[in-house]
Amino acid sequence: MELQDLKVEGQLKLSDFPTQLDHKFSNKSLKKQLRKERRELGEMQNTLYAHGKYSVLVCIQGMDTSGKDSLIREVFKDFNVRGVISYSFKKPSERELNHDFLWRHYRALPARGKYAVFNRSHYENVLISRVKPEIVLNERIPHINSLKDITPEFWNKRLEQINNFEKTIHENGCIVFKFFLHISKDEQKIRILRRLNKPSKNWKFSPEDLKDRELWDEYTKYYEQAISETSKDYAPWYIIPSDSKHHARLLVAKTIKERVETYTDIQNPSLPQELQDQISYYKEQLKNS
Incomplete structure (x- = not known):
């Protein structure tokens, strides 16, 4: 599968995308490849910082246990801390x-x-x-007074607002990536059981995980609609096979790197000519100081 094949174009059916790809690489090899990719990403971010005209937004979505936290930790490990910040949006x-x-x-x-x-x-x-629409009532939106006021048109309008938001930031220099970490329901079961069996991971478990697991098909339906309606050239979605965490991390890193590389105007700025002409003088000043 080419990286371009991970990009969503048109109507999405998640069952058409694999949760695991066949490949010849061991986990050790995948880790080695990721180290190379993230070092290069870190260097590219330094150039992005010096250039000072673009920013990059990376959105990570996925079912519970899909590996969001560890992917963020591993992919962005070699970034200068001044150049990247991660937000975890809760209630x-x-x-x-x-x-x-x-x-x-x-x-x-x-x-x-x-x-x-x-x-x-x-x-x-x-x-x-959308799965739990009572949440919307907490937003105190005018004319939304009960669940019956939350119509399909409400959700269509909200998706339109998201598209407008992403188009606006794109047109002002933000490069937008959206990744869905695609795991199988069987793999999720294995990962939840691991949380329960490993004392150091117990804190990650919540009974809500099991309730949400029962809503798997409903979440899938709304993910498919949301992704289909909002995967645009200016803010594309990528479906990342994530039953293998090591492979998922590599695919995300490579996708970010390859797309940012297409912005060929992102270059280290040059010193003004009058300063370049004085470099020898400044060197002598330092040597004699």
Whole structure:
């Protein structure tokens, strides 16, 4: 499978995408390849920072246990800490509920020259909120007074608002990536059992994990609609086979690197000519100081 094959174009059916790819690489080999990719990504980020005109937003979505936390840790490990920040969006605070649903995501957008990684993202507002629409009532939206007011048109409008949000930031220099970490239901069972069997991982388990697992098909349906409606050239979705965490991390790193490389104008800036002409003089000054 080519990286381009991971990109969503048109209507999505998740069952058409594999959760695991056949490949000849061992985990050791995949780790080695990732180290190379992330070093190069780190160097590219330094150039992005020096250039100072673009930013990069990476959104990571997936079912529970799909490997979001560890992927973020491993892919961005070689970045300069000044150049990347990760946000994990939980239940909105009272302050956040006093604004529109995109407000807290706007506030977390990366400055020019930097990366931001969203561990879960604004898409929770058309995923978990759609499976559990009572959440929307907490937003205190005018004319939404009961569950019957939350119509299909409401969700279509919200998807449109997300598209407008992403188009606006893209047109102002933000390179947007959206990754869905695609795992099988069987693999999720294995990972939840691992959390229960390993004392050091117990803290990650919540009974809610099992309740959400029962809603697997419903989540899948809404993921398919949300991704289909919002995978645009300016903000594409990529479906990452994630039954193998090592392979998923490598695919994400390679996808980011290959797309950012197409922005050929991202270059280290040159010194003004008047300063270049004085480099020899400055060197002598330092040698004699």
